[in-house]
Amino acid sequence: MTCRICAARTREVLHLGSSPPANWLKVAPEEEQESYPLVLEWCASCLNVQLRDTLPAEVLYRDYLYVTPQSATLEAHYAALVSYLVGAGLIDERAFVVEVGSNIGHFLRHLAGTVRRSLGVDPARQIADQATRSGIPTVPEFFNRQTASLIVAEYGNAELVVARHCLAHNASPHEMLAAASTLMAEDGHLLIENAYVINTIEYGEFDQVYHEHMFYYSLSAMRALLRLHGMRVVDVLRAPVHGGSIVFLAARGLDGPVSHRVDECLTAESRYLNIEALKQFASGAQQTARHLRALVLALHRQGRLIHAYGATAKGATLLNYTGITRDVIPYCVDSTPLKQGRFLPMSNIEIIPEGSAEHGRPDFYLLTAWNYQEEIIAKVRASGNTTSRFIVPIPVVRVL
Ligand code: TMP
Numbered sequence: 001m002t003c004r005i006c007a008a009r010t011r012e013v014l015h016l017g018s019s020p021p022a023n024w025l026k027v028a029p030e031e032e033q034e035s036y037p038l039v040l041e042w043c044a045s046c047l048n049v050q051l052r053d054t055l056p057a058e059v060l061y062r063d064y065l066y067v068t069p070q071s072a073t074l075e076a077h078y079a080a081l082v083s084y085l086v087g088a089g090l091i092d093e094r095a096f097v098v099e100v101g102s103n104i105g106h107f108l109r110h111l112a113g114t115v116r117r118s119l120g121v122d123p124a125r126q127i128a129d130q131a132t133r134s135g136i137p138t139v140p141e142f143f144n145r146q147t148a149s150l151i152v153a154e155y156g157n158a159e160l161v162v163a164r165h166c167l168a169h170n171a172s173p174h175e176m177l178a179a180a181s182t183l184m185a186e187d188g189h190l191l192i193e194n195a196y197v198i199n200t201i202e203y204g205e206f207d208q209v210y211h212e213h214m215f216y217y218s219l220s221a222m223r224a225l226l227r228l229h230g231m232r233v234v235d236v237l238r239a240p241v242h243g244g245s246i247v248f249l250a251a252r253g254l255d256g257p258v259s260h261r262v263d264e265c266l267t268a269e270s271r272y273l274n275i276e277a278l279k280q281f282a283s284g285a286q287q288t289a290r291h292l293r294a295l296v297l298a299l300h301r302q303g304r305l306i307h308a309y310g311a312t313a314k315g316a317t318l319l320n321y322t323g324i325t326r327d328v329i330p331y332c333v334d335s336t337p338l339k340q341g342r343f344l345p346m347s348n349i350e351i352i353p354e355g356s357a358e359h360g361r362p363d364f365y366l367l368t369a370w371n372y373q374e375e376i377i378a379k380v381r382a383s384g385n386t387t388s389r390f391i392v393p394i395p396v397v398r399v400l
Contacts, residue, residue, distance in 0.1 A: 001041060001052055004172060004215075005225045008045035012052070013278040014209065014285065015039050019320045021055060022210040022313035023065050025342035025351065029326070033345055038209055038317065040216070040278075046224035047273045049197050049216035051209070054171035057123070057142060060212060061169075064124035065338045066313070068103045072375050077241045078110040081191075084237065085160065090189050090249070091115050095159035098151060098183060100143040100176070101166025103127055105136030119155065121147060126338075144175050148182040157185040164193040165242065168215040177229040181252075190231065190250040192222070199244025201272045203395040206285035206321070207314035208243060218273055219265045222248050235259040243314075243371045243394070289322040291397040292366075299364060300328040306391075307362040308332035309376055310369020311339045311351045318368060318393055319347040326350065329366060331359050355383055364399070366391045 001010050020033040039052040068074065085091045095115040099108050102120030104127055111118045120138035122128040128140035141147045143163075151158075161180045167173050180190050197216035200208045208216070215221075223233050232254055237247040246265075271277070299306055308315060311334035319329075325347045332349045334340065339351045352359055365380070367373055370392050377390055377400070390400040 003041075003043035003046060003048050004050055005048045005221060005228075006043065006046040008043050010041035010043045010048075010050070010052075011275070013040050013042045013049075013275070014206070014282040016206065016209055016285070016317060016321045019316065020345040021060060022212065022316035022345065023060075024345050025065055025311065025339055026345060026348070027342060029343050029348040029350075031343075035346075036211060038211070040209060042275065042278055043221075044275070047218055047220040047269075048224070049218070049221070049278070051211070051214045053211075054214050055211055057170050061123045061142075062125060064127060065336070065342075066103070067127060067130075067336050067338060068106050069335055069372070070106075071372055073372060074106065074241060077239050078107050080239075081107070081247070082110050082114060085191075086114060088235070088249075091160055096155060096157070097160045097162065098158045099162040099164070100180075101163060101169070102131065102136070102138055105131040105134065105138065107162065107164060108136050115159075117155065119151065121151075143179050145179045145182050148179040151183060157188065158183050159185050159188050160191060161188065162191045162193075164191075165195070165245075167192050168194050168217060169212050171214055173215065173225060174228070177225070177231075181229055181231070184252070186252070188251075189234075192217075192248045192250065193239065193245055194248075195242050196238070196244050196246035197221075198246075198269055198272045201277055201281045203244065204281065204284040204288055205243050205314075205394050206281070206288065207318040207394065210313045210317045212313060217246070217248075218269050219246065219248065219262065220269055220273060223266075226250050227254060230254065232256065232258065233262055236261050236265045241371070285321070288393065288395075288397060289318075292318070292391075292393050293322045293324065295391065295397060295399075296322075296324055296328055296366065304363040305360055306364045306366060307359070308344075308349060308368045309365040309380075309390075310334060310367065310372065311336070311342075311344060312369050314371075315368025316344055316346070319344065319349070331362075332368065333365070354379070361385060362388050364389050364391050366393065368393075370394050
C-alpha cells in the first residue's frame with residue numbers, strides 16, 4: 001500500500017489477524033460485530049509506521065467509550081507538562097490554549113490559573129458534554145479547518161494547541177495539522193503527544209496495535225509530516241505514560257532554533273527504525289502470545305480463577321490475538337462506569353466494577369492495563385486483597 005504521510009510504497013511488517021475495533025464494547029455477548037484486519041506497514045522513505053486498514057473517524061469516535069481514567073501517573077505527567085510549558089515560556093497568563101481530543105478535560109484542568117483561557121474540542125458527544133458540565137468548555141466536534149475557523153472567529157488564535165494521543169487516531173493527519181495551523185497564533189506552538197513507536201518496538205508492545213492507532217509515530221516521521229505543513233519540531237520530551245510516550249513541540253517555519261534533544265533523539269531512533277527491528281518485533285509478538293496463552297490455559301486447567309484488570313483497547317488486541325476468551329477469563333475489572341456491564345469485543349469477557357465482590361476474588365489478575373501496573377497493584381492491596389497475584393503480559397510474560 002502507500003504511506004499516508006509521504007505517499008511512498010509501504011511494506012507489511014506485522015499481521016495480528018482481524019478483530020472488531022477495541023473500544024466497541026458489546027451490550028450483550030451475542031451481539032454480532034464486524035471484524036477488520038490489524039496489519040502494520042513500514043515506509044522506508046519517511047520511516048513512518050502505520051496501520052494498513054483504517055476506519056472512518058465518524059464510525060470510531062462519535063459514541064466513544066474511552067474516558068481518561070483518574071490516575072496518579074497521568075496527573076503527575078500533566079503537572080510535569082504544565083511546568084515544562086511555563087518554564088519554556090510557551091504559556092503564561094495571557095495565553096489561550098486549545099486541546100484537541102480533550103476527553104473529560106483532565107489535562108485542561110491543570111492549566112486553570114496559569115493561562116487566560118482554555119478550550120477543549122472532542123467529537124465524542126457524551127464525553128464532551130460531561131466535560132462542559134464539569135466546567136471545562138468543550139466543543140463537541142471533530143477538529144478540522146472548519147472547527148478551527150469557528151474557534152478563531154469566536155476566541156481568536158491560540159498560543160498553544162495541544163493534541164495528546166489523538167493525531168495518530170485519524171487516517172489522515174493532514175486535515176488536523178492544517179486545522180492546527182489555522183488556529184495557532186503566528187508565534188504559537190503545537191504540542192503533540194503520542195505513544196512512542198520506539199518504546200512500542202523496544203518493549204514488544206504489540207497490543208498498542210488497534211484500529212484507533214492508525215500511526216505509530218517516531219520523531220523521524222513526525223518531522224517529515226510537520227515539514228509538509230511548514231512546521232518544525234523544536235523540542236521533544238519523553239513521558240512515562242501509555243507504555244512510553246513522546247511529546248513533540250512544534251512551531252511554524254522550517255528553519256529556526258531547535259533543542260539539542262531533537263538531534264539526540266533522531267540518532268537514538270535509528271537503532272529501532274529499521275526493517276530488522278520491526279521483524280523482531282513481529283516475532284516477539286508471536287512469542288508473547290504463545291507464552292501468555294500457555295500460562296493462562298494451564299492456570300485455568302488447575303482450577304484457578306483469573307480476571308483481567310483494565311478494559312483497555314490494548315487488552316482487546318492482547319486477548320484476541322492470544323485467543324483468550326471468557327471461557328478462561330470470565331470478567332474484566334474496570335473503573336469506567338460507561339464500560340461496566342458491557343462485554344469486550346470477540347472475547348466476550350464481561351466488564352465489572354473495581355472492588356465488585358460478587359464475582360469472587362481471583363487467584364490471578366491479568367493486567368491488561370499493564371501501563372498502570374504499580375498503581376493498580378497498590379490499589380488492589382489497599383483494598384485488603386493480599387492474595388491475588390498479577391500476570392503482567394508486556395514486555396515479557398511475568399507473574400508477580
Ligand atoms: P488506557 O491504558 O487506555 O488509559 O486504559 C486504562 C483502562 O484501565 C481504563 O478503561 C480505566 C482502567 N483503569 C482501572 O480500571 N483502574 C485504574 O486504577 C486505572 C489507572 C485504570
